[in-house]
Amino acid sequence: MPPFLSGDIMKPIGLYLHIPFCNGKCPYCDFYSVNPESKKVKAYVDAICREIDKADRIYNTVYFGGGTPSLIGSDNIAKIMSHVKRTPNCEVTLECNPSDTGAISSTFDFSVVAKSGINRMSMGLQSADDAERKILGRRGSCKDVERAISRAKNAGINNISLDLILGIPYQTKESLEKSIEFCKNSGAKHVSAYILKIEEGTPFYRIKDTLPVPDEDETSDLYLSAVELLGKRGYHQYEISNFSEKGYESRHNLKYWLCEEYLGIGASAHSFVNGKRFYYERSIDDFIGGNSPVDDGFGGDEEEYIMLVLRLSEGLIFKSFENRFGKSVSEKTIKKARELEKHGLLKVDDNSISLTVQGFLVSNSVICSLIE
């Protein structure tokens, strides 16, 4: 019996749906994606529906990620949604590429997806500077993003999230401010700002030595500026790379960081259900063919929990830890934290340990020394 069929099946969990199709590969992206052939897309959508039916769970958050989920067209999205059992206030996010949802695409209709239950839209702006967008290989211009947002709003989808990238070649504090300004003006409720990481196997990796990316100090300054500038415009930081207006935090993504349960369906999608982690292989054909997910061991232990919650601004709340594990956070961890507090990397009080913005920048090292 697949692990996700066991456990308390009445408890609502998160659902991640991976749609691995893209019209081209951005040079920095190492997510799993392939070109959409209509036959493949149809088979894939059917396989997604099949797996959703098989799991037979109820969801309180749903997230279409990719790839470019919008690429499969609004009808396919509506078809998948018809298989998803949801709680009444379920958050349903769709990642979109503006160029597939503007005038360019004839297969995408915002009103159709809105009607199917999508109530949150996440779009990869990356930068409002068209020169920077070009370097990142983004198709289309900022205008397309504006147009897509207004169409989404017209269809009744007001909860909009935009992605920004920090550390783009030639990026400056000024151009970053312009991008943040764009987010505010377009009415986005949520902004994710990721530091560009040159991943192995990407086109950027092959030219990394000649790529004029800002250096470690400049990138760090860009990050600190982003936190400050976003804050000024009402986007408070709630995770290392995530910012939102009050009440618009991504409920689905919070599940990852709070070590809560989610089921991932689709090629390369990861799951954490009933204490077990598992994932589907990075192969569309295997997924369509019905291969079972691969066991990835147990998850959600103390160490993993600490590692994840420390990504959040609220940090490690002692009470929550005690409720979950039936014991207190170790003295050793708290002692370590107090040492690091002296260096301004985190805050410790009677209730929690939380990283400062400075601490977020070196969070790998900080977390590592806390759970040592």
Place this chain on the structure above:
Amino acid sequence: MAVSKDKIRNFCIIAHIDHGKSTLADRLLEKTKSVALRDMTAQLLDKMDLERERGITIKAHAVKLNYVAEDGEEYVLNLIDTPGHVDFNYEVSRSLAACEGAVLIVDASQGVEAQTLANTYLALDHDLELVPVINKIDLPSADPDRVAAEVEDVIGLDCSEAPRVSAKTGLNIEQVLEKIVKDVPPPEANDDLPLRALIFDSVYDSYKGVIVYVRVKEGRIKPGDTMRMMATGAEFTVVETGYMRATIPEPCKELTAGEVGYITASIKTVGDARVGDTVTTVENPASEPLPGYRKVNPMVFCGVYPADGADYENLRDALEKLQLNDAALTFEPETSGALGFGFRCGFLGLLHLEIIQERLEREYDLDLVTTIPSVVYKINLTDGTMIEIDNPTHYPDPATIASCEEPFTDAHIYSPAEYVGTIMDLCQDRRGIFKNMDYITPERVDIHYELPLNEIIYDFFDSLKSRTRGYASFDYEIKDYRKSNLVKLDVLLNGDVVDALSFIIHSEKAYSKARKIAEKLKENIPRQMFEIPIQIGIGGKIIARETVKAMRKDVLAKCYGGDITRKKKLLEKQKEGKKRMRHFGTVEVPQEAFMAVLKLDDND
């Protein structure tokens, strides 16, 4: 089957490093058919990988050869190989004491070098008959006539009949064997006296226990006898006696006076079969042990710590095993605030230290951290007492010190005359006191300096080699202790003294050394979560300072669609990396940083 005593020849080969000692030994093995050609690997006697790699012999080995000489008689030749480095003079002396003669090899192009002389004097101290051999005559630069004249001139050894050979090509090797038979006297041996056998080497074997290599001087020993080590008093029942053949041991019924062979007796306890001891029997004990074995005093000390604290016991076992084969190695437990539990080890010199460290790492698979080596200082306190310090950590409060003394050496450097200037610069820089300079030949000089030992234990030999393109050779012996103006340098990381990095240095050199250390540490300590001040101080006074800037960015910005495993693996990797670091308070220092400070030399 025992051979007549007058057909036994016990000899060793002595030479300056690289003059072809091991190659000649191989050739002798081959000529006497002691080893089938197919079993020959280059330099058979150098059994350790390390020896073969470095081209030096670290430990003595012995082998029994049978040779039918031109006179038609069959002789037994016991070849005892000797180590070839200045650090191992004691091992050389033990091997020499087991012989009646020594083959002295001199390179036909390089001539007499520092260790040629040093070893010659050692051999003469042991009343050995010297057989000079001019080697490498196949080289284009060979000048055997000149070198023969040099040997006669400098050493006073008649070279008119000295074999001129090429150990490499095998040319004239029979002449060497004939000379050994003719010139080396047979042992004076009496089988009827109580047993006295010299242990000149021993090897730990996991099946047989300690294999004790001996030269029987008087008496006899056979399996079943109860042997007694005269220094330690330990007693064992002999299990096996035998001869060392080139590739396998050959058990025999008994070993008798004049013979060289091995004994096994299920000796398991380290330290019971101390190299240098005399073996006798309980049944018929000798009254006096054999004379002539110097007690070796280690001259260089350093702390040796396991990188992983859990390996402490393994390190102890390994040191115990190495000590069995190496009488010169000493160790005792010590604790460092920075490095945890480890051992203070004593070595003959820096090469000896490096070899032990490498053997521990290779043969015993240990990861080690070693501290900066130190010599033994004598500190006279204001209360009139004197203490000896081999560990900077024990350096007393400067206010209580009346005066310090450090060991000085008598050092001889042999070099082509053109390098005299640069050699004198080096010695001057190392606080050397010039004594005199002799021209051995118009082109070669013997420069005599008195040098503080602590100036030569770090990298003197390397500097000398690089300044003279490898042509100079060097030999030294400890002379005396002299008053000196010493200070202790402390390294502070993030305000805390790192005890393992402290060391004692002459005050004139403290400032420049402190600056170099600070720079090296800065280069080798990776950026960490916060800024780390590096300070070098004498007492409370900081004389050099550097800062390792804080790391700015170390973050996994995105959590890949719930792929926690990926992030977790990254952290695991990071944690793994931290394990290899040394922790000083909140500062992490990689092993390389220690090594960098340790290896500071002229060019840095």
